[in-house]
Amino acid sequence: MIRDILAKTFSTGHLTAEPQRSEPFDEPGCEVDPPASAGASLSSRKRGTRLGTGLSRRAFVQLLGTGLLITVTEGVSVARQFGGRGSRESATVAARLHINQDGTITVMTGKVEEGQGPRAQLTQAAAEELRVAVDRIRLIMADTDLVPDDGITAGSRTTPYTVPAVRQGAATARELLTRLAAKRWNVDSSTLDVHNGTITHRETKQTISYADLAKSKDVAEAFKQTVPVDVTLTPVSQWEVLGTPVPRPNSRDLVTGAHRFPSDIVRPNMLYGKVLRPPSYGATLESIDLSEAQAMKDVVVVRDGQFVGCAAPSSFRAGQALEAVAKTASWKTSPHPSSKEIFSYLKEHARAGRPNTRGSVETGLAEASKVLSETYEVAYIQHTPMEPRAAVAEWKDGNLTVWTGIDWPQRAQRDLASTFQIPTERVRAIVPDMGSGFGGKHSGEAAEEAARLAKAAGRPVAVHWTRAEEFTWAYFRPAAVIECRAGLDAKGSIIAWEFTNINAGGAAIDTPYNIANTRIQSVSSDSPLRQGAYRCLAATANNFARESFMDELAAAAGADPLAFRLAHLENPRIRTVLETVAKHFDWSTRRKKVTAEIGVGLACGTEKNSCVAACVQVGIDRKRGEIKVHEVCEAFECGPIQNPANLLSQVQGCIIMGLGGALREEMEFENGKILNASFARYLVPRFKDVPKIDIHLINKSDIPSAGGGETPIIAIAPAIANAVFAATGVRIRSMPIRGGQPALRATPAGAGAAKASP
Amino acid sequence: MDVTVTFTVNGQEKTITSDPQRPLLDVLREELHLTGTxxxxxEGRCGACTVLMDGQRVLSCVTPVAQADKQRITTIEGLATGGSLHPVQEAFLAEGAMQCGYCTPGMILTCVALLAKNPKPTDEExxxxxxxxxxxxxxxVKILNAVRRAAEKMQR
Known part of the structure; x- marks a missing residue:
């Protein structure tokens, strides 16, 4: 389905010229998480050695220093770890790490750092198992010449899959090194201790460092072995490095401006490129006159089918050249639905689904003493990463190197190889730590555009998307129409539950509540906007509808929203976060103090093997048509916490980012044009929007760690909608929850509080 | 018609010949390779391009380079002196006040300008x-903590 939408978008947009394109979304909003099949298709691909085509042996040795050379001959070429997917297929130890003779250790991962914290976390993972301090580890990320393919950086998968993969590699290395020391001293390896990168024989106090061992060829030979998946890892109770608040290793470069983001990469003799965009979605180029731009000094102009771009020694000059050709372009436009009619459009174009059923909803509804039926709507929104898409492309001897911001370097590599019809080995994709993504950078448009221009120019070319381009030509979080129906029995318990999400997808669509009769489905539709992954996918939309509807049912049952949820909830982890947050927020007291101007609401949920609950307090300003969130109290649990400082940042970020989608963010479009493609008209949260935030991280040590950068977002919007209802009696069933809507303005002061209270 | 503009950046005098309307941001990044900005x-709505011009906060993406003539500009690269970080940079590090870090240079320079004119700002300010x-x-949240920390430290 998503493939169809993309095909449509691409065939009518600037990317038409390319005949084939692999699916740019690993986790499109309309699909369930697909890693297994994607991994399978990848693992069957053959991959040649990089030597002689990409990075030279000399360059690699220079990079790593004079340590073990086996990585050059063995490691990289067989690297296929899938540390992002939990595949059983393993790489060699050498593909994962390299011990330098100066005692530092180079660890390699295909994961991408975009602010969510894997650089610190994976460094900790290696340090923990190698028994060294974090500053001994140098982590190379996301360079297809150097790192194993750990899958896409998405879906909170780094913590549950890549951290274990790195730990397995590091633990295996430690064991191999210990065994070699034992062999050297002719003792049993159980008599040796490892501390701070040094192996000590307990009896004789004889020591040898990793660095000294690394000088021997035996280590090189040993590291050729694949990483066994059953290697023993350090139990949580003995963690010394994991579980601590290690800062991002390159943070000093971030405060000095020294770090080079993808848009900061400069190559010798480089030009800056600009690409012609259609005036509206679906428009096709009929004619264009390139002559004025072609006559401009130092300007390269490229037309290849629908693709038109200019490159010049400065982006200002490239922009002038592009303007010169753009004014001559003639376009054929086509009709496109507007955001005003989007929900009816999605509903009309909904396809048949395959519901998951339990019991019989019909029987449940027939037995119900009360039946509620409501529809919720969620607008398209955009990620608006601080750094828009950017890339530099450089061709040399038929080999292409790109530096770009994408969540999966190997995808960029494969896509570029396919587009330019060259072997994968001739493409190197490097992802410098980039300026955020939130699921919005799964696709590599800028890299391809830069590569086209660079090929024509015969020089490296940088393409930096503008904010307006990012707003218009990247992709969006899917809009949703969600239909809910439920029945309450005479005692006020839910006995039937029907839930259909149209267009947004199936993430967290199953109810965590104990209900005998359910029918739940995600159905696709014909999205007029290009849509894809966004922090926590459709879990936000599904949780908004479910948790709002739960509140409606609680009100219909005359029950307190907290008590009503707990009465239907068996999952002990969700119960824990819910009870924790209710206690810290002082829910039962504050619930009684609700007024027409001040409301409180709560919501909870689970996704990606983590659990969240939030209580919020909102203020209602009817005259100004404003909902102001005063306070958010959130409890979150994702197993054993690997880096509490980073987890706190992620939860804070989810809460505040969640306020944007909850209250204000919404793509407006008409006649194929985005009407609010700027920060002036698309209002994301700012400093003044920051409420009082109280976060409770629950460290649950008896289960595996799950990722924490997504799920904390899903409780915010429904908690706000529920708080607005508590104060006003008005149920707002749309995201964003608009404070200015007539129903809310019309409610007299004091209308809601009494109604909402049981 | 190009103009010639002379200004100092991080203490160094620079002379640029450019279209007068070209944004200062582009000149800093593409001519002077100061990519920290x-x-x-x-459109001046996000502050990522913040630099200091004679100590005042300026949004370089909406500042034509001609306006920089004879001005004294400080970018993030010029904030540390002799290898030691500015107290605001130290505060951002101490608080871990960055995630992706792309907004960080602009945040730090805005904070420097703020504390220069108001050393004891309230949270509202x-x-x-x-x-x-x-x-x-x-x-x-962590950025606010960093600003508070920097204010405290700089008063001592």
């Missing part, structure tokens, strides 16, 4: 002044 929106600067990772 970031593009975020091109901090939010008011910093409100132009966007962080999409929404690290506002």
């Amino acid at each position: 970031k593009y975020g929106c091109g 901090i939010a008011e002044e910093m409100n132009v600067n966007l962080c999409r990772c929404n690290g506002y």
Whole structure:
């Protein structure tokens, strides 16, 4: 389905010229998480050695220093770890790490750092198992010449899959090194201790460092072995490095401006490129006159089918050249639905689904003493990463190197190889730590555009998307129409539950509540906007509808929203976060103090093997048509916490980012044009929007760690909608929850509080 | 018609010949390779391009280079002196006040300008002044902590 939408978008947009394109979304909003099949298709691909085509042996040795050379001959070429997917297929130890003779250790991962914290976390993972301090580890990320393919950086998968993969590699290395020391001293390896990168024989106090061992060829030979998946890892109770608040290793470069983001990469003799965009979605180029731009000094102009771009020694000059050709372009436009009619459009174009059923909803509804039926709507929104898409492309001897911001370097590599019809080995994709993504950078448009221009120019070319381009030509979080129906029995318990999400997808669509009769489905539709992954996918939309509807049912049952949820909830982890947050927020007291101007609401949920609950307090300003969130109290649990400082940042970020989608963010479009493609008209949260935030991280040590950068977002919007209802009696069933809507303005002061209270 | 503009950047005199309307941001990044100053929106709505001009906060993406003539400009690269970080940079590190870090240079320079004119800002004044600067990772809580920490440290 998503493939169809993309095909449509691409065939009518600037990317038409390319005949084939692999699916740019690993986790499109309309699909369930697909890693297994994607991994399978990848693992069957053959991959040649990089030597002689990409990075030279000399360059690699220079990079790593004079340590073990086996990585050059063995490691990289067989690297296929899938540390992002939990595949059983393993790489060699050498593909994962390299011990330098100066005692530092180079660890390699295909994961991408975009602010969510894997650089610190994976460094900790290696340090923990190698028994060294974090500053001994140098982590190379996301360079297809150097790192194993750990899958896409998405879906909170780094913590549950890549951290274990790195730990397995590091633990295996430690064991191999210990065994070699034992062999050297002719003792049993159980008599040796490892501390701070040094192996000590307990009896004789004889020591040898990793660095000294690394000088021997035996280590090189040993590291050729694949990483066994059953290697023993350090139990949580003995963690010394994991579980601590290690800062991002390159943070000093971030405060000095020294770090080079993808848009900061400069190559010798480089030009800056600009690409012609259609005036509206679906428009096709009929004619264009390139002559004025072609006559401009130092300007390269490229037309290849629908693709038109200019490159010049400065982006200002490239922009002038592009303007010169753009004014001559003639376009054929086509009709496109507007955001005003989007929900009816999605509903009309909904396809048949395959519901998951339990019991019989019909029987449940027939037995119900009360039946509620409501529809919720969620607008398209955009990620608006601080750094828009950017890339530099450089061709040399038929080999292409790109530096770009994408969540999966190997995808960029494969896509570029396919587009330019060259072997994968001739493409190197490097992802410098980039300026955020939130699921919005799964696709590599800028890299391809830069590569086209660079090929024509015969020089490296940088393409930096503008904010307006990012707003218009990247992709969006899917809009949703969600239909809910439920029945309450005479005692006020839910006995039937029907839930259909149209267009947004199936993430967290199953109810965590104990209900005998359910029918739940995600159905696709014909999205007029290009849509894809966004922090926590459709879990936000599904949780908004479910948790709002739960509140409606609680009100219909005359029950307190907290008590009503707990009465239907068996999952002990969700119960824990819910009870924790209710206690810290002082829910039962504050619930009684609700007024027409001040409301409180709560919501909870689970996704990606983590659990969240939030209580919020909102203020209602009817005259100004404003909902102001005063306070958010959130409890979150994702197993054993690997880096509490980073987890706190992620939860804070989810809460505040969640306020944007909850209250204000919404793509407006008409006649194929985005009407609010700027920060002036698309209002994301700012400093003044920051409420009082109280976060409770629950460290649950008896289960595996799950990722924490997504799920904390899903409780915010429904908690706000529920708080607005508590104060006003008005149920707002749309995201964003608009404070200015007539129903809310019309409610007299004091209308809601009494109604909402049981 | 190109013009010649002379200004100092981080203490060094620079002479640039350019279209007068070209944004100062582009000149800093593309001519002087001072890439610590970031593009975020091109319309002065996100603060990623913040630099100091004679100590005042300026949004370089909406500042034509001609306006920089004879001015004294400080970018993030020029904030540390002799290898030691500015107290505001130290405060951002100490608080871990960055996620992706793309907004960080603009945040730090805005904070430097704020504390120069108001060494003891209230939380409301901090939010008011910093409100132009966007962080999409929404690290506002830790950034606010960093601003408070820097204010405290610089008063000592």
